[in-house]
Amino acid sequence: MKRILLSAFALSTVMTFAQQYGGMWIPTEVNEKEMKELGMKISAKDIFDPTKASIKDAVVQFDGGCTAEIISGKGLLLTNHHCGYDNIQSHSTVENDLLTNGFWAKDMNGELPNPGVTVDFITDIKEVTKDILAGTDNLSGADLSKKINDNIDAYKKAQKIESYQTISVRPMYYGNKYYAFVIETYKDIRLVGAPPSSIGKYGSDTDNWVWPRHTGDFSMFRIYADKNNKPAEYSKDNIPYTPKHFLPISIKDKKEDDFTFVFGFPGRTTEYLPAIAVEKIMLETDPAMIAVRDIALKTLDEKMRVDPATKIKYASKYARVANYWKKWIGEVEGLKKSNAVEKKKQYEQMLISKNPGIKTTIDQLTQKYNEQAPYNLHRAYYSEIVRNSDTFTLAGLFNNYIQSYEAGKMDAKNIDALKARLADIYKDYDAELDAKVTAKILALYANKTEAKFLPKDFDQLKNETRNLGMMDNVSKISMITGRTKDDNNVAKNMDKLFADQKTLVENLKKDPLIQMFGAFKTSYLETTDKQVTALQTDIDALQKKFMAQQMETDKDRKFFPDANSTLRVTYGKVRGSNPRDAVTYGYQTHLAGVMEKYIPGDYEFDLPKKLINLYNTKDYGIYKDKTGDVPVNFTATNHTTGGNSGSPALDANGNLIGLNFDRQWEGTMSDINYDPRLCRNIMVDTKYILFVIDKYADAKWLINEMKIVK
Structure with missing residues (x-):
């Protein structure tokens, strides 16, 4: 028994050591040795080879943000339901709500076009550091930026590419290296299929960032090309794209510790920050943002619980507010639990022991982060106040409108855009409820913010009860709340309101809420915005130096660049977790778990009758696993972030085994540590x-x- 336990411990230790830094690797520079040690059977060239077909030819950036993959020889694309959501919504009507009912084309003739949607292939990647940094040795600041931009332009102009290709040159390692990506963009992308939201968004808000999960978060599209298989604008004459490679789909059972890798376009990480920066995030800025959203969510929830109409009206807004609130809470907990700051400090001391000169850089970074800290904290509170008060959001839009009108920039196109934005807010706006949210978060702001950052008389906002009365009185005489009986009520008579812009601007300038917001914004711009930016410029220069010093000094570590929405490979093992004392999660969920959460009529946990019938009759076909049930979701130790939504999860042989869509709450600090x-x-x-x-x-x-693949 002891031998078995020791073997299991040894295996865990080896796996953990191999992945101690995670990794979002440029496909031409993957950590092939470790990948093979963990179980990969294919080669790095099978993943990315610019000279011949490889897995890279089946992976695309979908619509500029998510990832998707080709799963047939006829250009069939798989991505997340939430990545295709806007396109599914755009084809929906009251009579035929595809979000509610789902959509499945009966054949290719029934596939639906999506104007403006694109997919990008990366056909080649080259390091071009020497070209881009040529002649920059003695430059800094604006001169350095200009020279780099000139070099990038010169590099692009010197390359011979096809008319449907573009080149993107991106900095890596905080500007110590540069890489050129050759991109091919296809523009005729058609909707093929999507499950109803009751499958594709199952458990939407409650289960967001949470495991165990039971969500069928997928949708399907198809790439179309011209008769020569090249990119083309939408045409009924276009034909399905024939890919150089598509992914075979494995339905083999998964076992814990199976090797897996994820291939996609992760958005942004900051893995190489100094200890001081992580400490500020963990102890100051994240808690500040969480605190504002705590109040907003609790205030909304109080009314949503007693008023069904408000629950419906505010469901989407509540979900938006809760999304990153939940993420930041998990991030703070994860940074503390993983002892991130102390680990960073120990690592910095190790670097200093090998290269004493690094101490100066770390000391300078510490000084700059400490200087920036009060401004960053104020920015965190300010930005969250504006985001979480619809009243202030509206005041901000009208404030910008006044400035644009007086600058002569409000043409018909800009006015139409403003009307659309206002209409979007007003359709779900409860002025009385939002006044409560605004009053409460302003009290938090006034109490938590240093006096030097507060606008004149804002220290009077420290009393929440007083604020509630003040907001109620101000709202009654404000145009923007839509509560007045004025014929120019902006919420209901927008066209009439904008008919006489001169008078509108005069009235808006007198509006008490716009005046309040104006003072709020002006104070922020004068006391904080420029200071944050100036200090960040200094920090960025030091961070570039620190990154170079790490790479020069730590010869035992294989470095990968932070994510920046470029194509990356990450890898790990299928694995459950033990996030807290006495809490253990398995690595796989099943259809039975979907049924356990089922709540008839609930907006998150309702289910279509047909799925229930399939469960009751156990009509699973070849899709059940050894338990006799259909597996739904699974977890692994792949290092992912936003942008990896829709990324293929592949097995040791490069077969598709899953579709990435989220992270586990307890590990959301992976963007930093x-x-x-x-x-x-x-x-x-x-x-x-x-x-x-x-x-x-x-x-x-x-x-x-x-x-x-069976």
């Missing part, structure tokens, strides 16, 4: 995806396109 004990990415199992397509949607014609 990856820890394999706590960090887990969450994926939809390919068995569940195929089960929904085949058994639920009866779209066997799509299954027949795919290569299924």
Whole structure:
């Protein structure tokens, strides 16, 4: 028994050591040795080879933000339901609500075009540091930026590319290296299929960032090309794109410690910050933002619980506010639990022991971060006040309108855009409820903010009860709340309101809420904005130096660049977790768990009757695993972030086994400090995806396109 336990411990230790820094690797520079040690069977060239077909030819950036992958020889694309959500919504009507009912084309003729949607292939990646940094040795500040930009322009002009290709040159390692990406963009992307939101968004707000998860977060599109298989604008004459490579789909059972890797376009990470920066995030800025949203969410929830109409009206806004609130709470807890600051300090001391000159850089960074801290804290409170008060958001829009009008910049196009933005806010705006939110968060702001940052008379806002009365009185005489009986009520008579812009601007300038917001914004710009920016310029220069020193000094560490929305590979193992004392999570959920959460009529946990019938009759076909149930989601130790939504999760042989869509709450600090004990990415199992397509949607014609690995 002891030998078994020791072996298990040794395996865990080896795995943890191999992944101690996580990794979002440029595909031409993957850590192939470690990947093979963890179980990868294919080569790095199989993943990315610019000279021939490889897995990179099946992975695209979807619509500028998410990732998607090609899963058939006819250009069939798989991405997340939440990545395709806007496009599904754009095809929905009251009579045919595709978000509620789902959509499945019966054949290619039934696939729906999506104007403006694009997918980007990366066909080549080259390091171009020498070209871009040529002649910059003695430059700094604006002169350095100008020279780099000139060099980038010169490099791009010197390259021979096709008319449908572009080149993007991106800095890595805080500007110590530069890489050029050759991009091919396809513009005819059609909607093929999507489950109803009751599958695709199952558990939407409550389960967001949470494990165990039971969400079928996928949708399907198809790339179309011209008759020569090249990119083209939408045309009925276009044909399905023939890819250089598409992903076979594995429906083999998963086991804990199976190797997996994720290939996609992660958005942004900051893994190489000094200890002082992480400490400020953990102890100051994250808690400040959490505190504002705490108050906003509690205030909204009080009314949503007793008023069904408000619950419906504010469901989407509540979810938006709660999204990063929950993420930041997990981030703070994870940074503390992983002892991130102390680990950073120990690492810095190790670097100093090898290279004493690094101490000067760290001391300078510490000084600059301490200088910036009060301004950063004020920025955190200010930005969250504006984001979480619809009243202030409206005041800000009208304040910008006044400035644009007086500068002669409000043409018909800009006015239409403003009307659309205002209409979007007003349709779900409860002036009385938002006045309460605003009054309460202003009290927090006034109490937590240093006096030197407060606008004149804002120290009077420290009393929440007084604020509630003040906001009520001010709201009654404010145009922007839409509560007046004036014929120019902006919420209901927008066209009439904007008919006489001169008079409108005169009236808006007298509006007490706009005056209040104006003082708020002016004070922020004068006391904080420029100071944060100036100090950040200094910090960025020091961070670039610190990054170079780390890479020069720590020869035992293989470095990867922070994520910046460029194509990356990350890898790990299928694994559950033990995030807290006496709490253990398995690595796999099943359809039975979907049914356990089922609440008839609930906006998060309702289910379509057909899925319930499939469960009751156990009509699972080839998609059940050894338990006799259909696997739904699973977790692994892949290092992912935003932008990885829709990324393929692949097995040791490069077969598709899952679709990345989220992270586990306890490990959301992975953007700053990856820890394999706590960090887990969450994926939809390919068995569940195929089960929904085949058994639920009866779209066997799509299954027949795919290569299924049994």
